[in-house]
Amino acid sequence: MQSSSKRYYRVGIDIGGTFTDIVLLDQDGNILTKKISSTPDDYGRAISQGMKSVLEENGIDPSEVEEVVHATTVATNAVLEGKGAKTALITTEGFRDILEFRRVRVPELYNLDYVKPKPLVPRQLRLEVKERIGAKGQIRTALDESSVRAAAQRIIDTDVQAVAVCLLHSYTNPVHEQGIKDILSKMLPPHIFVCYSHEVLPEIREYERTSTTVVNAFLGPVMNSYLTNLKQRLEETGIQKSFHVMQSAGGRMSLDAAIAKPAYLVESGPAAGVIAAAHIARKAGMLEVITLDIGGTTAKTAIVENGEPTRTSEYEIGAGINISSKLVKGAGYAIKLPFIDVSEIGAGGGSHIRFDKGGLLKVGPESAASVPGPVCYDTGGETATLTDAILALGYLNPGHLVGGALTLNAEKAVKAIEEQVCTILDKPLPEAALGVFNVAVANMVRAVKSVSTYRGRDPRDYALIAFGGNGPIVATAIAHELGMKQVLVPPNPGVLSSHGLLVADNTHELVKSFSGLTNEIEINDVRRIFDDLAGKAIDALIEEGFERGKTSVQNLADLRYAGQAFELTVPLDNDGEPIECEQMASAFHDEHFRTYSHKAEHEPVEIVNLRVIAKVAVNDIEPPLTETKAAAPKKPKIRQAYFGASSGSQETPIVGRSDLVGIEMTGPVIVEEYDSTIVVPPEWTVSVDAANNVLISRKSDGPHEN
Numbered sequence: 001m002q003s004s005s006k007r008y009y010r011v012g013i014d015i016g017g018t019f020t021d022i023v024l025l026d027q028d029g030n031i032l033t034k035k036i037s038s039t040p041d042d043y044g045r046a047i048s049q050g051m052k053s054v055l056e057e058n059g060i061d062p063s064e065v066e067e068v069v070h071a072t073t074v075a076t077n078a079v080l081e082g083k084g085a086k087t088a089l090i091t092t093e094g095f096r097d098i099l100e101f102r103r104v105r106v107p108e109l110y111n112l113d114y115v116k117p118k119p120l121v122p123r124q125l126r127l128e129v130k131e132r133i134g135a136k137g138q139i140r141t142a143l144d145e146s147s148v149r150a151a152a153q154r155i156i157d158t159d160v161q162a163v164a165v166c167l168l169h170s171y172t173n174p175v176h177e178q179g180i181k182d183i184l185s186k187m188l189p190p191h192i193f194v195c196y197s198h199e200v201l202p203e204i205r206e207y208e209r210t211s212t213t214v215v216n217a218f219l220g221p222v223m224n225s226y227l228t229n230l231k232q233r234l235e236e237t238g239i240q241k242s243f244h245v246m247q248s249a250g251g252r253m254s255l256d257a258a259i260a261k262p263a264y265l266v267e268s269g270p271a272a273g274v275i276a277a278a279h280i281a282r283k284a285g286m287l288e289v290i291t292l293d294i295g296g297t298t299a300k301t302a303i304v305e306n307g308e309p310t311r312t313s314e315y316e317i318g319a320g321i322n323i324s325s326k327l328v329k330g331a332g333y334a335i336k337l338p339f340i341d342v343s344e345i346g347a348g349g350g351s352h353i354r355f356d357k358g359g360l361l362k363v364g365p366e367s368a369a370s371v372p373g374p375v376c377y378d379t380g381g382e383t384a385t386l387t388d389a390i391l392a393l394g395y396l397n398p399g400h401l402v403g404g405a406l407t408l409n410a411e412k413a414v415k416a417i418e419e420q421v422c423t424i425l426d427k428p429l430p431e432a433a434l435g436v437f438n439v440a441v442a443n444m445v446r447a448v449k450s451v452s453t454y455r456g457r458d459p460r461d462y463a464l465i466a467f468g469g470n471g472p473i474v475a476t477a478i479a480h481e482l483g484m485k486q487v488l489v490p491p492n493p494g495v496l497s498s499h500g501l502l503v504a505d506n507t508h509e510l511v512k513s514f515s516g517l518t519n520e521i522e523i524n525d526v527r528r529i530f531d532d533l534a535g536k537a538i539d540a541l542i543e544e545g546f547e548r549g550k551t552s553v554q555n556l557a558d559l560r561y562a563g564q565a566f567e568l569t570v571p572l573d574n575d576g577e578p579i580e581c582e583q584m585a586s587a588f589h590d591e592h593f594r595t596y597s598h599k600a601e602h603e604p605v606e607i608v609n610l611r612v613i614a615k616v617a618v619n620d621i622e623p624p625l626t627e628t629k630a631a632a633p634k635k636p637k638i639r640q641a642y643f644g645a646s647s648g649s650q651e652t653p654i655v656g657r658s659d660l661v662g663i664e665m666t667g668p669v670i671v672e673e674y675d676s677t678i679v680v681p682p683e684w685t686v687s688v689d690a691a692n693n694v695l696i697s698r699k700s701d702g703p704h705e706n
Contacts, residue, residue, distance in 0.1 A: 006064075007026060007027065007060075007064050008026065008027055008064055008065075008066045009024045009025065009026050009060065009064055009065050009066065010024070010025045010065075010066060010067045010068075010069070010502045011023070011024050011025075011051070011065055011067065011068045011069070011239075011502075012025070012068075012069050012070075012071075012272070012497075012498035012499060012500070012501030012502045013047055013050075013051075013068065013069070013070045013071070013498060013501070014070075014071045014072075014269050014272060014495070014497040014498040014501065015038060015043050015046075015047070015071070015072045015073050015074070015269065016038060016073065016269065016295045016296065016297070016497075018037070018038060018295060018296025018297060018348075018349070018350055018369055018373070018469075019035045019036065019037060019038055019295070019296065019469065019494075020035070020036050020037070020038045020039075020043070020046040020047060020050055021033070021034070021035055021494070021495035021497065021498040021675075022034040022035075022036070022047075022050045022051060022054055022495070022498060023492070023495050023498035023499045023501075023502065024054065024058075024060070024065075025499070025502050031491070031492060031499070032054060032058055033492050033494075033495045033498075033674065033675060034050050034053060034054040034495075035494060035495065035674075035675055036049060036050040036053070038369075040369070040371060043072070043074060043226070044226070044229055044230045044233050047230060047233065047234075048233045048234075048236075048237060051234065051237050051239070052237055055237070061238075062237055062238025062239050062240075063238065063240075065239045065241060066241050066242075067241055067242050067243075067244070068234060068239060068241070068242070068243050068244070069243075069244045069245070069246060069252055069501035069502060069504070070227075070230070070243070070244070070245050070246065070268075070501070071245070071246040071268040071269040071271070071272045071497060071498075071501055072226070072245070072265065072268060072269065073269055074222065074223065074226050075219050075222070075223055075262055075263075075265045075266050075268075076266050076267070076317060078218070078219055078222045078223075079120075079215065079218065079219070079266070079317050079333060080317070082118075082120075083222070084120065084162075084218035084219055084221075084222055085161035085162040085193065085217070085218055085219075085220060085221040085222060086125075086158075086159065086160050086161045086162070087120060087121050087125065087160065087161070087162045087163070087164060087214060087217045087218045088121060088125040088126070088127060088151075088154075088155050088158070088160045088162070088163045088164070089121045089125065089126045089127065089163075089164050089165075089166065089210070089214060089217075090127050090128075090129060090148075090151050090163060090164070090165045090166075090167075090180060091126065091127070091128060091129075091165075091166050091167060091168075091210065092128065092129065092131060092132060092167045092168040093128040093129060093130050093131070093132075093147075094128070095128070095168055095206070096123070096126040096127070096128050097123070097126070098206055098207055098210050099119040099120070099121060099126070099207075099210060099211065099214065100116075100119060100123075101207070102116060102207055102211075102334075103207060103334075117332060117333060119214075120214050120215065120218045120333065121164070121214055121218075125158065125160065127151040127154055127155070128147070128151075129143070129144060129147040129148050129151055129167075129180070130143070130144035130147045131143040131144065131167060131176045132168065133167065133168060133169040133170060133172070133173050133175075133176060134169060135169055135172065136172065137169070137172040137173035138173075139173070139175070139176075143175075143176045143179045143180070145179070145183060148179070148180050148183045148184075149183060149187065152183060152184055152187040152188060153187070155188065155192070156187070156188065156189070160192065161191075161192060161193065161221045162192065162193040162194070162195075162217040162218060162220045162221055163184070163188070163192060163193070163194045163195075163217060164195055164197070164210075164213040164214045164216065164217035164218075165177055165180055165181070165184075165194065165195070165196045165197065165213070166196075166197035166209060166210045166213045166214075167180075167197070168206065170196075170197055170198045170202075171197070171198060171201075171202040171203055171204055171209065171513050172513060174196070174198035174202070177196045177197065177198050178196075178198075180196075181194075181196060193217060193220035193221050193224065194217070195213060195216050195217050195220065195260075195261075196213070197209050197210070197212075197213040200212060200213045200216050200261060200263065201213060201336055201337065201511075202511065202512060202513065203336060203511055203513050203609055204513045204515075204608065204609070205336065207334065208334045208336040209336065211333055211334040211335065211336075212263060212334065212335050212336050212337060214333075215263045215266075215317070215333055215335055216261060216262060216263035219262035219263060219265075220259075220262055222262075223258065223259060223262035223265065224259045224262075227245065227255055227258060227259055228259070231243050231255060242545070243255050244506065245258035245265060245268065246265070246268035246269070246271060246272050246500075246501055246504060247264045247265065247268060247271065247338070247507065248264060248265065248266050248267040248268055248271050248315075248337065248338065248339045248340065249264070249271065249311060249337075249338035249339060249340060249507070249509065250271045250272075250274065250275045250309060250311070250340045250504055250507075251504060251505055251506060251507025251508075251509070251613075251615060252501070252504050252505070252506045252507065253506075253507070253508070254544045257508075257540075257544070263335055263337055264337055264338075266315075266317055266335060266339075267315075267339055267340070267342055267344075269497050270293060270300045270302075270340070270342045270344065270497070271339070271340040271342065271500075272497040272498070272500035272501045272504065273291065273293040273300070273467060273468070273496055273497035273500050274291050274293075274302040274304070274309045274340050274342060274500070275309065275340070275500040275503060275504045276467075276490070276496045276497065276499045276500030276503060277289065277291040277293075277302075277304065277465045277467065277490070277496065277500070278291075278304045278307060278308065278309050279500070279503045280465070280488075280490045280691070280693065281304060281307070281463070281465055281488070282307045283691060284488065284689065284691060284693055286463050286465075286488065287304075287305070287306050287307045288304070288305055288306070288461060288462045288463070289303075289304045289462055289463045289464070289465050289488075290302070290303050290304070290448060290451065290452060290459060290462045290463075290464050290465070290484075291303075291304065291309075291465050291467075292444070292448065292464055292465065292466045292467070292468075292471045292475060292478065293467055293468045293471055293496075293497065294347070294348055294349070294444065294466075294468040294469070294470040294471040294473075294474065295348050295349065295468045295469055295470065296348045296349045296350040296367065296368075296369060296387075296469065296470070297346070297348045297350055297351075297367040297369055298344050298345065298346055298347065298348050299344070299345050299347045299348060299443070299444045299447050300342050300343070300344045300345075300447070300468075301342070301343050301444075301447045301448045301450070301451050302340055302341055302342045302343070302451055303341065303451045303452060303455075303457060303462070309340045309341070310340075310341040310451075311338060311339065311340055311341055311569065312338075312339050312340075312341040312569075313336050313337060313338055313339065313558075313569065314336065314566075315334070315335050315336070315337070315339045316332035316333060316334055316335070317332050317333050317335060338509050341451065342451075343447050343450040343451050344447070345364075345365070345443055345444070345446065345447040346364045346365020346366070346367065347363060347364040347365065347386075347440055347443040347444050347447070348364070348367060348386070348470060349374065349385065349386055349387040349390070349469060349470040350367040350368040350369055350373065350374055350385050350386070350387060351363045351364030351365065351366070351367050351368075351385055351386045351440065352364065352366045352367065352368060352383045352384070352385055353383070353384045353385060353386070353388075353389065353417075353420060353421060353436055354366075354383075355424055359424070361421075361425070361435060361436065361439050362439065363386055363436060363439045363440040363443060364386075364440070364443060367385075368381045368383065368385050374386075374387040374388050374413070375388050375409070375412050375413050375416040376388050376391050376398070376408040376409050376410065376412060376413035377408065377409075378407075378408075378409040378412060382416075383416075383420070384413075384416040384417050384420045384421060384436075386436060386437070386440050386470075387413075387470075388413035388416050388417055389417055389421075389432075389433040389434075389436035389437055389440075390433075390437065390470075390473060391408055391410055391413045391414075392410075392413055392414050392417050392429060392430075392433040393430065393433045393434060393437060393641060393642050394639055394640050394641035394642060394649070394652070395473055395641055395670060395677060395679050396408065396473075396677055397639070397654070397672055397677070398410045414429065417429060417432060417433055417436070418432075421433070421435075421436060430642040430649060431645075433642070434642060434644060437474075437477070438477075440474070441474055441477045441478055441481065442481075444474060444478055445478055445481045445482060448464075448478060448482060449482075452482075455595065456594075456595065456596065456597050459482040459483065459484055460482065460483040460484060460485070462484065463484070463486040463487070463488055464478065464479050464484050464486070464487045464488070465487075465488045465489075465490065466487055466488070466489050466493065467489065467490060467493035467494070467496040467497075467676075468493065468494065468496070468497075468676070469494045469675065469676050470676075471489075471493065471676070472489045472493055472671075472676050472677060472678040472679070472694075473676075473677055473678070473679050474679075475487045475489070475678075475679075475696070476679065476680065476681055476684055476696060476698075477681075479698070480698070484698075485697060485698045486695065486696070486697050486698075487695075487696040487697075488693050488694070488695055488696075489671075489676075489678050489693065489694040489696070490693050490694075491657070491691075491692045491693065492673075492674075492675060493673070493675065493676045493678075494673070494674070494675025494676040495675050502618070503618060504618065505615040505616060505617050505618055506541065506544070506546060506615060506616040506618070507613055507614065507615040507616075508537045508538075508540040508541050508613075508614050508615075509537065509611065509612070509613045509614075510533045510536055510537045510611070510612055510614075511533075511609050511610065511611045512529055512533060512609065512610050513608065513609050514526065514529060514607050514608075514609065514610045515606070515607065515608065516606070516607050517562060517604045517605065517606050517607075518559075518581045518582075518584050518585045518604070518605045518606075518607060519581065519585070519604055519605075521581065521607065523578075523579065523580060523581050526579060526607070526610065527578060527579060529610050530555050530579065530610060530612060533610065533611075533612040534553045534555075534612045534614060537553065537612050537613070537614035538551045538553065538614045540614070541614055541615075541616055546616045547616075550616050550617075551614055551615065551616055552614070552615055552616075552617070553612055553613070553614050553615075554571065554573065554612065554613045554615075555571075555572045555573070555579065555610075555611070555612055556569055556570060556571050556572060556610075556611040556612070556613070557569070557570055557572055557584055557588075557607055557608075557609070557610055557611065558570075558607070558608040558609040558610075558611070559584065559585075559587075559588040559591075559605055559606065559607060559608065560588075560605070560606050560608060561592075561600060561603045561604070561605060561606070562603065562604045562605070562606045564606075567606075567608045567609075568588065568591050568592060568595060569611070570584070570587045570588050570591045571587070572584060572587060584605065584607070585605040588605050589601050589605075636653040636654055636655050636659065637653070637654040638651045638652065638653060638654065639651075639652055639654050639670065640652070641668060641670065641679075643668060643681050643682055647668075647681070647682050650668050650682075652668040652669065652670050653665070653668075653669050653670070654670050654672055655669060655670070655671055655672070656671065656672060656673070657671060657673060657688060657692065657694060660686060660687055660688040660694065661688050663687065664685050664686070664687040665680070665685065665686050665687070666682075666684075666685050666686075666699070667680040667681050667682050667683065667684045667685065667686065668680060668681055668682050669686055671686070671694060678694055678696075680696055683698065683699050684696050684697065684698055684699060685697050685699055
């Protein structure tokens with residue numbers, strides 16, 4: 001792999017609701033891409049077909065593939081669709097209904113018809129054992145092994161496929177969970193997936209810990225089967241090298257670790273896109289950016305500050321909008337694991353256009369996905385979608401999607417918009433299609449606000465990085481609504497999440513609950529815990545085949561003011577010097593001010609959890625720089641595109657990214673690429689930088705109706 005005379009490739013594969021994206025990166029930084037329609041009945045089939053195709057098309061021998069990194073929606077879909085394993089829960093006597101009680105939170109304050117999500121484990125499979133550990137770790141009631149054996153027999157008799165074990169206060173003393181593990185390992189058949197809360201999430205908070213462990217068990221057999229089958233498919237293709245999976249926190253983990261802890265994979269695809277966007281932004285000198293990832297099904301946004309994506313451990317899946325906001329809780333299943341702080345909303349190119357009972361135009365969250373797809377795909381879809389409206393506006397080339405591999409039926413799209421939208425709105429086609437576009441943009445703006453305005457950040461202070469198949473189409477419209485002045489579209493935007501898999505570090509994160517005030521604790525106790533966690537995390541990376549000398553460790557702490565209900569995760573980088581109590585408190589005051597715009601420096605600061613992230617950085621391969629000399633001018637193609645009542649329908653130049661080298665064009669301009677289309681409306685300018693990024697800037701605050 002290190003030999004410069006031998007070609008080698010790293011491969012990133014990302015499954016989306018509509019397309020499966022494949023990126024190959026060689027040792028010189030050159031990128032090959034492939035988009036293929038996803039196969040929801042068997043996602044591995046699209047991956048296998050796509051890999052065979054891209055290898056054959058480019059004359060690459062499978063032995064030249066040194067690494068495969070994968071991001072998937074399989075875990076997310078299994079929870080959303082309730083298609084996980086038949087799961088049982090073993091818990092402390094008297095606590096079987098914690099999944100029912102949840103937290104007293106209602107996501108829709110005035111919705112009297114709100115119904116809590118059905119627990120992933122039915123009550124008859126929530127089994128109690130006699131034991132009790134105190135909050136300080138003391139044994140109050142010894143483990144009754146006969147109750148454990150009775151629970152194990154019930155599991156065997158009911159054909160359970162997965163078991164979650166979560167006892168009260170096991171985060172502080174796991175001895176009883178370990179005792180249960182000894183018994184279950186002898187009694188249960190080996191095919192039953194079993195996980196323990198002290199291994200999955202050794203943190204305080206009973207509901208969140210139970211919910212996370214249950215989600216992990218619910219996903220275990222599904223992800224084991226999927227990942228094992230995928231590895232086998234790749235091996236049949238001739239790819240025999242290392243296989244890693246993306247975590248929701250933006251790092252990579254081994255196949256075995258992913259199978260053991262599948263809850264860590266829930267948002268792996270969106271995390272990869274944010275990692276890639278942050279990587280590109282840093283190289284472009286942009287440290288404060290908002291990412292916008294829009295595909296066929298969803299719009300996903302995240303915020304990057306000081307060059308690093310913001311992270312969280314507060315997350316819910318299955319909430320319609322998957323977000324980490326502390327203000328919107330109770331609509332999904334809690335997962336208290338490290339996540340890149342991504343907000344997700346059901347609005348993408350495949351989003352259905354509909355009218356509610358009051359006649360209000362809606363776009364999404366229901367999606368045509370890849371099957372049957374938008375009407376213009378001509379594959380059976382009958383309900384008009386956002387893509388059909390975008391095509392009717394003239395923004396898309398019917399013969400250019402995915403490099404021409406997927407032709408669009410413009411006539412069908414126009415007919416669907418006319419029959420399903422124009423007749424109801426009593427508007428001509430361009431105005432009706434633009435109305436659909438604007439409604440979708442309004443939804444997407446809400447997602448951007450959820451990571452910025454709603455958290456005390458002014459989006460006008462950030463640049464917008466747009467990617468995904470549809471992000472570059474709507475980016476300037478969203479930026480205009482939010483007062484943002486610059487948009488960056490990276491190379492290969494439609495497959496950027498796959499590229500992010502190849503620039504993400506290999507990581508292992510561990511956490512331990514630790515309670516105490518910073519002005520009262522013994523700092524050496526904190527240092528010992530950090531050292532112990534760091535040693536275990538580094539050992540885990542070494543077991544995956546990495547060298548000890550290439551590892552690095554970051555220390556973090558979950559802190560709050562004494563009496564607060566929630567904490568903030570604060571990095572404790574101290575330039576190699578020992579961590580001090582004053583440093584922890586000071587870092588928390590600063591983070592509290594950044595998040596909430598106020599701080600209380602005279603209030604005591606409480607430690608809740610201590611965390612370490614051990615990582616091995618990947619080799620950063622610089623892509624070839626773009627030739628800055630302008631190419632010989634050529635007459636661009638022209639297409640009619642509609643930009644609103646004031647701008648009207650205009651003859652719009654159609655160019656490629658390479659046509660922008662060394663020049664600046666004023667909109668309207670449409671930039672067509674293999675995997676995406678960039679729309680530059682009037683009052684915006686567009687150019688390309690040395691790294692081949694498309695830069696779009698607003699000329700003025702003039703009219704812009706998109």
